[in-house]
Amino acid sequence: xxxxxxxxxxxxxxxxxxxxxxxxxxxxxxxxxxxxxxxxxxxxxxxxxxxxxxxxxxxxxxxxxxxxxxxxxxxxxxxxxxxxxxxxxxxxxxxxxxxxxxxxxxxxxxxxxxxxxxxxxxxxxxxxxxxxxxxxxxxxxxxxxxxx
Numbered sequence: 123x124x125x126x127x128x129x130x131x132x133x134x135x136x137x138x139x140x141x142x143x144x145x146x147x148x149x150x151x152x153x154x155x156x157x158x159x160x161x162x163x164x165x166x167x168x169x170x171x172x173x174x175x176x177x178x179x180x181x182x183x184x185x186x187x188x189x190x191x192x193x194x195x196x197x198x199x200x201x202x203x204x205x206x207x208x209x210x211x212x213x214x215x216x217x218x219x220x221x222x223x224x225x226x227x228x229x230x231x232x233x234x235x236x237x238x239x240x241x242x243x244x245x246x247x248x249x250x251x252x253x254x255x256x257x258x259x260x261x262x263x264x265x266x267x268x269x270x
Contacts, residue, residue, distance in 0.1 A: 184208075184235045184245055191229060195244070198233060207244040208235050218252040226252055 184206055186198030199205050218226050227250070237247040
């Protein structure tokens with residue numbers, strides 16, 4: 123009898139092949155999920171870069187101090203004393219700090235305006251960033267003045 127039990131064990135390997143198969147399947151699944159995760163990261167990075175270039179920094183950038191405000195137009199003056207009129211419409215976003223604000227523009231504010239020049243030489247603004255007057259840094263040191 124002891125010999126019969128030896129033969130049975132030798133023939134069936136007591137589930138070792140099933141464990142090897144499960145381990146192999148697990149490894150393949152881990153490799154597939156890791157590959158999909160890496161592809162998702164790459165895709166998200168590309169989408170992020172495209173959106174930053176397209177939405178946030180598209181168009182021209184103009185920096186200056188607000189010297190005059192009318193209902194839907196204001197005038198900024200750059201360091202070289204060049205003046206530009208800025209048009210505001212319903213699609214213009216005005217930001218101060220981290221938040222979006224309405225009616226936050228006042229004479230004396232330093233702003234950077236993102237937008238394009240129209241045929242009259244006015245800036246059709248898409249985004250206006252108002253700089254904090256209490257910030258010790260000079261925003262003019264970081265942004266171009268009336269440049270394309």
